[in-house]
Amino acid sequence: MKIVFATNNAHKLSEVKAVLGDGYELVTLKEVGITEDIPETGDTLDENASLKARYVYERTGLDCFADDTGLEVEALGGAPGVRSARYATDGHDFAANNRKLLKELDGVTNREARFRTVISLIVAGEEIQVEGVVNGVIALSESGSEGFGYDPLFIPEGKDVTFAEMSADEKNSISHRGRAVAELVKVLHKVYK
Numbered sequence: 035m036k037i038v039f040a041t042n043n044a045h046k047l048s049e050v051k052a053v054l055g056d057g058y059e060l061v062t063l064k065e066v067g068i069t070e071d072i073p074e075t076g077d078t079l080d081e082n083a084s085l086k087a088r089y090v091y092e093r094t095g096l097d098c099f100a101d102d103t104g105l106e107v108e109a110l111g112g113a114p115g116v117r118s119a120r121y122a123t124d125g126h127d128f129a130a131n132n133r134k135l136l137k138e139l140d141g142v143t144n145r146e147a148r149f150r151t152v153i154s155l156i157v158a159g160e161e162i163q164v165e166g167v168v169n170g171v172i173a174l175s176e177s178g179s180e181g182f183g184y185d186p187l188f189i190p191e192g193k194d195v196t197f198a199e200m201s202a203d204e205k206n207s208i209s210h211r212g213r214a215v216a217e218l219v220k221v222l223h224k225v226y227k
């Protein structure tokens with residue numbers, strides 16, 4: 035079954051491929067001729083996931099889905115949240131984002147945080163949203179080189195290492211995106227049965 039995954043993030047693509055398995059052929063934005071950045075102008079993850087998926091559906095008419103993810107830090111009132119990609123700069127500068135997060139939390143004892151992923155799926159024009167969450171804490175310094183984004187700073191609940199110190203399989207088995215994609219698979223099984 036062919037389905038477009040509306041992302042420009044290669045890390046996301048490989049994580050989602052691993053969880054979806056062989057039953058689905060993921061088609062990239064480039065493969066359907068969308069090379070421009072899709073505007074993410076919403077105020078929430080739900081809105082942005084929806085904007086991205088609809089953008090692709092309107093241009094291609096193909097079944098598709100998009101993920102929008104944010105890191106929500108309790109002591110920062112839920113920031114960076116929907117602005118996670120552009121926290122420190124206009125671009126996706128992971129190192130600068132991590133530096134800014136550590137600075138904002140300097141001396142802060144409450145380091146509770148969660149990653150939240152919202153996926154919007156459009157099948158035959160009908161939209162469905164699913165979500166995945168993982169709770170954790172923000173470490174005092176970066177550790178590990180796997181994964182991407184805020185992974186070197188995020189220690190998931192019940193673990194004593196960051197996502198960046200885990201294998202891809204280990205991260206996927208407990209992560210926000212792994213959980214959201216597991217929900218997505220349930221929906222896909224129903225709609226494509």
Ligand code: ITT
Nearest residue numbers: 040041042043101102103118119126182183184185
């Ligand atoms: P697309 O919109 O092209 O899918 P993106 O990188 O802009 O890719 P998001 O807006 O969903 O993706 O994600 C916002 C940021 O949140 C992203 O740039 C990373 O810094 C961070 N992020 C997302 N998922 C993450 C993960 O699994 N681990 C660590 N950081 C993550």
